Amino acid sequence: MKDNCSIDLSDSEFSSSNAIFKAVIADLKKKGLGSVDPKPPISEEHLRQLYNPWNVAFNIHTPSGLQNKVWFDVMVQENLRQMKKATFAVGVDSQGADTTNTPDDTIGDGVMYSQPNGVMCPVYSFKKYLSKLHPQLEDLWQRPLDSFEEDASVWYCKSPLGKNTLADMLKTISEQSRLSYIYTNHSVRATTITVLDNAGI
Structure with missing residues (x-):
């Protein structure tokens, strides 16, 4: 346009058009239609390290460890910041196995068995996490108390986790676990796909 028509699209008169264009590009990338940097799946070695019961990042006897573990277990769901306590239902399937699922179709339809x-059972961790949340806050992701007693009934503040904290959860977990690679939240999705593919699903 600049060379052939003498129109510079970076001029201020095109600022609102450029803003809309950038927003559309961002939306297309979120839908997987743009070129995005692929995120590596979490290696099997690192998954074993994360799920080691002695791993501080997944220590279900501390507020942050329990929250990290539950967050990781449900990360395949979407809209983390919008999740409430009632987003999930704990139940039993037709075979008699305990499950946690998402009856709210705005979040997803995943099931954890x-x-x-x-000791690292996702349903046990989830039930324990729900039991320790602040009773006066419906948000599922609450800020851990700085100090707590293990036998206390509440381990979390009457304050939700912020969007940025949720966006950096796997980075924080990677650092707490001293993994040799610092993963991002996107790696959980890549890991799920890889594990399913390796299992022939």
Whole structure:
């Protein structure tokens, strides 16, 4: 346009058009239609390291460790910041296995199954997490208390986690776990796809 028509699209008269263009490009990338940098899946070695019961980042006997573990277990769901306590339902499937699912179709329709006798069981962690949340706040992701007693009934503040904190959760977990690679939240999705593919699904 600049060379052939002497019109410079970076001029201030095109600022609102440029803003709309940038917003459309961002939306297309979110939908997977743009060129995005692929995020690596979490390696098997790092997954074993994360799910080691002695890993400080997933220590379900502390507020932040329990929250990290539950966050990671449900990360395949979308709209994290919009999740409430009532977003999930704990139940039993037709085979008698404990489950946690998302009956709210605005969030997703995922199901987590229990791992009986497993110290890192996602359903056990989730139920424990729900039981420790602040009773006067409906947000699912609440800020951990700075100091707590393990047998206390509440481990979280009457304050939701911020958008930026949620956006950096896997980075924080990677650092707390001393992983040799610092992952981003997008890696959880890539990991899910890789694990399913490796299992022939």
